[in-house]
Amino acid sequence: xxxxxxxxxxxxxxxxxxxxxxxxxxxxxxxxxxxxxxxxxxxxxxxxxxxxxxxxxxxxxxxxxxxxxxxxxxxxxxxxxxxxxxxxxxxxxxxxxxxxxxxxxxxxxxxxxxxxxxxxxxxxxxxxxxxxxxxxxxxxxxxxxxxxxxxxxxxxxxxxxxxxxxxxxxxxxxxxxxxxxxxxxxxxxxxxxxxxxxxxxxxxxxxxxxxxxxxxxxxxxxxxxxxxxxxxxxxxxxxxxxxxxxxxxxxxxxxxxxxxxxxxxxxxxxxxxxxxxxxxxxxxxxxxxxxxxxxxxxxxxxxxxxxxxxxxxxxxxxxxxxxxxxxxxxxxxxxxxxxxxxxxxxxxxxxxxxxxxxxxxxxxxxxxxxxxxxxxxxxxxxxxxxxxxxxxxxxxxxxxxxxxxxxxxxxxxxxxxxxxxxxxxxxxxxxxxxxxxxxxxxxx
Amino acid sequence: xxxxxxxxxxxxxxxxxxxxxxxxxxxxxxxxxxxxxxxxxxxxxxxxxxxxxxxxxxxxxxxxxxxxxxxxxxxxxxxxxxxxxxxxxxxxxxxxxxxxxxxxxxxxxxxxxxxxxxxxxxxxxxxxxxxxxxxxxxxxxxxxxxxxxxxxxxxxxxxx
Numbered sequence: 001x002x003x004x005x006x007x008x009x010x011x012x013x014x015x016x017x018x019x020x021x022x023x024x025x026x027x028x029x030x031x032x033x034x035x036x037x038x039x040x041x042x043x044x045x046x047x048x049x050x051x052x053x054x055x056x057x058x059x060x061x062x063x064x065x066x067x068x069x070x071x072x073x074x075x076x077x078x079x080x081x082x083x084x085x086x087x088x089x090x091x092x093x094x095x096x097x098x099x100x101x102x103x104x105x106x107x108x109x110x111x112x113x114x115x116x117x118x119x120x121x122x123x124x125x126x127x128x129x130x131x132x133x134x135x136x137x138x139x140x141x142x143x144x145x146x147x148x149x150x151x152x153x154x155x156x157x158x159x160x161x162x163x164x165x166x167x168x169x170x171x172x173x174x175x176x177x178x179x180x181x182x183x184x185x186x187x188x189x190x191x192x193x194x195x196x197x198x199x200x201x202x203x204x205x206x207x208x209x210x211x212x213x214x215x216x217x218x219x220x221x222x223x224x225x226x227x228x229x230x231x232x233x234x235x236x237x238x239x240x241x242x243x244x245x246x247x248x249x250x251x252x253x254x255x256x257x258x259x260x261x262x263x264x265x266x267x268x269x270x271x272x273x274x275x276x277x278x279x280x281x282x283x284x285x286x287x288x289x290x291x292x293x294x295x296x297x298x299x300x301x302x303x304x305x306x307x308x309x310x311x312x313x314x315x316x317x318x319x320x321x322x323x324x325x326x327x328x329x330x331x332x333x334x335x336x337x338x339x340x341x342x343x344x345x346x347x348x349x350x351x352x353x354x355x356x357x358x359x360x361x362x363x364x365x366x367x368x369x370x371x372x373x374x375x376x377x378x379x380x381x382x383x384x385x386x387x388x389x390x391x392x393x394x395x396x397x398x399x400x401x402x403x404x405x406x407x408x409x410x411x412x413x414x415x416x417x418x419x420x421x422x423x424x425x426x427x428x429x430x431x432x433x434x435x436x437x438x439x440x441x442x443x444x
Numbered sequence: 445x446x447x448x449x450x451x452x453x454x455x456x457x458x459x460x461x462x463x464x465x466x467x468x469x470x471x472x473x474x475x476x477x478x479x480x481x482x483x484x485x486x487x488x489x490x491x492x493x494x495x496x497x498x499x500x501x502x503x504x505x506x507x508x509x510x511x512x513x514x515x516x517x518x519x520x521x522x523x524x525x526x527x528x529x530x531x532x533x534x535x536x537x538x539x540x541x542x543x544x545x546x547x548x549x550x551x552x553x554x555x556x557x558x559x560x561x562x563x564x565x566x567x568x569x570x571x572x573x574x575x576x577x578x579x580x581x582x583x584x585x586x587x588x589x590x591x592x593x594x595x596x597x598x599x600x601x602x603x604x
Contacts, residue, residue: 165522170521172519175515175518175519180518180519180521183521195521195522196521197521197522198520198521198522199519199520199521200518200519201519203515203516203518203519204516204519204520208512208513208515208516209516209519211512212509212512212513212516212530212533213516213529213530213533214533215533215536215537216529216532216533216536217532217533217535217536218532219532219590223585224585224590227579227583227585227586227590227594228590228593228594228597229594230579230594231576231579231586231590231591231594231595232594232597232598234575234576234579235594235595235598235599235600236598236599236600238478238480238572238600239478239480239483239598239599239600239603240478240481247523247524247599248522248523248524248525249521249522249524251522251525256522256525256528259522259525260525260528260529263529
């Protein structure tokens with residue numbers, strides 16, 4: 001009898017062990033495929049189209065306006081001397097932009113980490129470029145105003161890494177250009193329930209956000225919200241139609257309450273003008289970075305992507321582009337400094353920075369108020385981009401690739417993030433990332 | 445005698461099975477579907493918000509406000525959460541028209557019929573009515589406002 005009981009118990013335990021991975025709600029089937037390189041990843045989509053000549057080329061006006069004035073205007077990120085003449089990118093004094101914004105970081109990110117000096121963007125449009133970075137796939141069939149066709153890195157992490165929704169964030173620069181669509185794909189095996197929590201602070205915490213969201217009635221979670229959800233559950237059970245675009249993204253009840261508290265607290269900080277923001281701010285990308293810091297501080301996310309876009313003014317205003325590029329560098333420096341001051345994130349976060357596309361070699365005919373030409377993004381030069389990683393396990397003071405020997409693609413980011421969080425092989429084995437994509441760590 | 449028995453057996457054998465009469469009532473066969481199965485189109489954010497406002501305030505939302513609300517809803521990825529915050533804001537505004545709790549509890553069935561008609565544009569089934577009635581009766585914390593809240597958050601309310 002004892003022997004029979006022993007066999008029965010052993011068989012049940014074995015069946016449970018085998019069956020367990022298949023019933024996990026996270027969809028996690030196997031153990032991590034490699035050890036984590038850091039517990040947190042911050043990906044700065046240094047987006048809007050950054051011309052390589054003004055970025056890692058450090059050519060300032062020399063490479064664009066026939067003015068022999070080179071220099072580095074991204075001196076938090078890159079190592080190099082700033083321009084010495086015709087300073088227009090700083091803050092205003094007697095002349096517009098004449099005072100360069102002081103450095104935030106004593107050691108540049110290039111010196112602290114690895115610079116991929118010459119990468120290639122797979123797409124040279126904004127939305128296509130963002131999709132490539134987040135999906136890890138070239139996906140030329142991806143349409144505008146269409147949710148990603150293949151899973152995003154957010155979904156890979158949540159499904160295969162079992163990461164809760166409130167630990168995966170996408171902070172957008174706004175709601176234009178289909179940016180809000182990027183938090184999850186329409187892929188049948190992934191989708192809404194594995195999405196990132198998206199927020200566009202420039203809208204959520206704007207005057208219209210205050211008008212329609214800031215005065216929420218507070219309901220008791222147990223006595224009021226609990227019956228609401230129970231009734232909703234009953235009503236939903238009686239209605240079988242569903243779509244990927246309705247309903248929640250898998251935030252638990254507790255996570256939802258936490259996000260509501262975050263939104264409420266951030267409204268209060270914004271009303272009192274004490275929200276986190278870089279020393280020089282004034283709207284746009286730098287405000288977005290400030291709110292990304294609020295998200296980092298509150299949720300300590302495993303993965304956060306923040307999207308910038310102000311440099312895209314380069315189509316018609318080259319001076320504005322230089323100012324935006326200088327400010328984006330200021331924002332990234334501030335973000336890294338903020339991470340290093342946070343006791344949880346410090347020394348445990350890898351930051352990746354990459355534009356989604358570059359800009360043209362030759363200008364368009366549009367002149368700005370300084371008689372400088374604008375640049376679009378449509379030629380081969382627009383495929384030239386850079387990338388940067390900094391944090392634990394990233395080689396310091398390392399420069400990879402050159403103009404004649406490019407290393408890395410924009411399609412590499414998804415696998416790189418997966419690599420850092422221990423899921424590289426799992427994500428690669430799903431078979432939906434591009435065949436030529438690699439983790440940037442494998443390019444070093 | 446023997447032959448008579450054989451004859452009777454044969455008689456019973458041939459008369460025992462009668463062809464079944466077929467009645468034709470001239471009614472078409474139909475598949476039985478849930479009462480809400482015809483709702484297959486998802487509301488846009490604008491449609492959802494303007495209908496929600498009309499249901500709660502019984503007056504139309506201005507075009508400007510509708511555009512503003514669409515933007516703030518788009519700015520939050522978890523739409524369920526975004527709508528929850530929006531509805532909480534609506535509930536905090538003056539002018540929301542919700543039946544008093546006493547009226548709801550005085551005639552729960554009538555309240556439920558009205559609520560289903562208001563939000564789902566249909567009558568509740570007997571099963572729905574029974575469940576909701578029992579739920580409301582069993583929990584003194586359930587107010588008409590919370591019932592409205594749950595209907596506004598439901599998936600069916602997202603479709604028409």
